[in-house]
Amino acid sequence: xxxTTQPPSMDCAEGRAxxxxxxxxxxSGNEYVYWYRQIHSQGPQYIIHGLKNxxxxxxxxxxxxxxxxxxxxxxxxxxxxxxxxxxxxxxxxSNSGYALNFGKGTSLLVTP
Amino acid sequence: DAxxxxxxxxxxTEMGQEVTLRCKPISGHNSxxxxxxxxxxxxxxxxxxxxxxxxDDSGMPEDRFSAKMPNASFSTLKIQPSEPRDSAVYFCASGxxxxxxxxxxxxxx
Numbered sequence: 001x002x003x004t005t006q007p008p009s010m011d012c013a014e015g016r017a018x019x020x021x022x023x024x025x026x027x028s029g030n031e032y033v034y035w036y037r038q039i040h041s042q043g044p045q046y047i048i049h050g051l052k053n054x055x056x057x058x059x060x061x062x063x064x065x066x067x068x069x070x071x072x073x074x075x076x077x078x079x080x081x082x083x084x085x086x087x088x089x090x091x092x093x094s095n096s097g098y099a100l101n102f103g104k105g106t107s108l109l110v111t112p
Numbered sequence: 113d114a115x116x117x118x119x120x121x122x123x124x125t126e127m128g129q130e131v132t133l134r135c136k137p138i139s140g141h142n143s144x145x146x147x148x149x150x151x152x153x154x155x156x157x158x159x160x161x162x163x164x165x166x167x168d169d170s171g172m173p174e175d176r177f178s179a180k181m182p183n184a185s186f187s188t189l190k191i192q193p194s195e196p197r198d199s200a201v202y203f204c205a206s207g208x209x210x211x212x213x214x215x216x217x218x219x220x221x
Contacts, residue, residue, distance in 0.1 A: 034209075043116075043203050043212030044155070087155075093208070099168055100145065100210050102155035 004088045009107045012082075018075040020106050022088030025069040032093045033064060034100070035073045037084040044087065044102070047073065051093075078110045116213035118204050124219045130192040133216045136185060137206030145210055146179055146189050147203040155203075161187065194220045 005023040012018040034049040055062045061074040087105040117136040145160040159169040164181045181187040205212040
C-alpha cells in the first residue's frame with residue numbers, strides 16, 4: 001500500500017470547518033483513500049473512502065485532487081466530539097480482504 | 113446490529129500465563145482483522161482473515177502469538193506464554209471497511 005503523510009496535529013474552532021490534509025504521492029491507480037478516526041479509548045471508526053471522485057456522507061466530505069496525490073477530509077461543522085486522531089490510509093479495495101495499515105495520523109483538537 | 117464484540121474488555125494476567133482474546137465479527141462480514149495498539153508503536157496489524165482463512169500473518173510478532181477463526185462468527189487471538197511487553201490494547205475489526213470493536217486492554221504483570 002502507498003504511504004501517506006499527515007500533519008501530526010491541528011486545531012479547529014467549534015462550529016468551523018475542519019480540513020485535514022493527506023499526501024499520498026505514490027498512490028497506485030487501483031488504490032482507494034480511506035479515512036478513519038479514533039476517539040480516546042475507543043476503537044477506530046470508519047469515516048469515508050473514495051477512489052478519484054469527491055465523496056460525501058453524513059459524517060464528512062472527501063476531496064481528492066485530480067492527480068490523486070493528495071486528499072482532504074472535511075468536517076463541515078466541527079464539534080467538541082470530533083476531537084480525535086484522524087488516519088488517512090490508502091489501500092486496494094477488494095471483497096477478498098486487504099491489509100489496512102495505520103500510520104500516526106493527525107490529532108485534531110476542536111476548541112470551544 | 114451489536115457491532116463487533118470483543119471479550120474480555122480488560123485482562124490482567126501474570127507473566128508466563130496463557131491469554132485468549134475473543135472476537136465476534138459483524139454477521140455477514142467476510143474479513144476479520146486483529147490489531148494491537150501501544151503508545152510507542154501505534155496501531156499494528158497482526159493478522160487478517162478472509163472467509164475464515166488467514167491471508168497475512170506477517171504482523172504477528174513471534175511464535176507466542178497465534179490466531180484462529182474456526183467459523184464465520186468467532187475468532188481468537190492467543191498469547192502463550194505472555195510477557196509484560198505484550199501489554200497493549202488489542203482490537204478486532206470486521207468487514208471491508210473494518211468496523212472495530214471496543215478492544216481488550218491486556219496488562220501482563
